[in-house]
Amino acid sequence: MFTVLSVTRNSIPRSFTRTTLFKQVRSNAKIGSSLSSTFSTSSPVNMSGAKQLVQKEIQDNFVMVFSKSYCPYCSATKKLFSELESKLEDGKKYKVIELDQIDEGSDIQAYIAQEYGQRTVPQVFINQEFIGGNSDVQALKGEKLNEKLKAAKKA
Numbered sequence: 001m002f003t004v005l006s007v008t009r010n011s012i013p014r015s016f017t018r019t020t021l022f023k024q025v026r027s028n029a030k031i032g033s034s035l036s037s038t039f040s041t042s043s044p045v046n047m048s049g050a051k052q053l054v055q056k057e058i059q060d061n062f063v064m065v066f067s068k069s070y071c072p073y074c075s076a077t078k079k080l081f082s083e084l085e086s087k088l089e090d091g092k093k094y095k096v097i098e099l100d101q102i103d104e105g106s107d108i109q110a111y112i113a114q115e116y117g118q119r120t121v122p123q124v125f126i127n128q129e130f131i132g133g134n135s136d137v138q139a140l141k142g143e144k145l146n147e148k149l150k151a152a153k154k155a
Helices: 018-029 033-038 044-060 070-089 105-116 132-140 143-150
Strands: 063-067 094-098 121-128 129-132
Touching: 044 063, 044 094, 044 105, 063 070, 063 105, 070 094, 070 132, 070 143, 105 121, 121 132, 129 132, 132 143
Parallel strands: 063 094
Antiparallel strands: 063 121, 121 129
16 A cells, blocks of 8 residues: 655755655655565566576677666776777677667666666676676776686686
């Protein structure tokens, strides 16, 4: 059961921030940590297709980036890998999938969140290993990242 809350700007005390309002609504609704899963639109069938697609792309591409075209963090990651792409040996491919430009994008993002624990983008895989997001990639920048890019491709 959901409670509809009607709020006007004048009815909220100045000390009441959006965060405290959200916390109050969330606690009143008694949905706690299940809030994000309540609004998921992915069905088990869609998740199965997303799982197959994600696993295939990770296996087929040495560097796989799941991105959104408008995201500045994704842009920074893509720029870095575009610069490093020439260092990839033959047979090692770099690919980006823009989740906001394909129909399955939300299902793919939901699957990666479920499987790897990260919902934000970019989501980066190198040699079938989940690296994380832009801050994780930037932290590897330099010798550590070059080592990962030079490693033998997993079968």
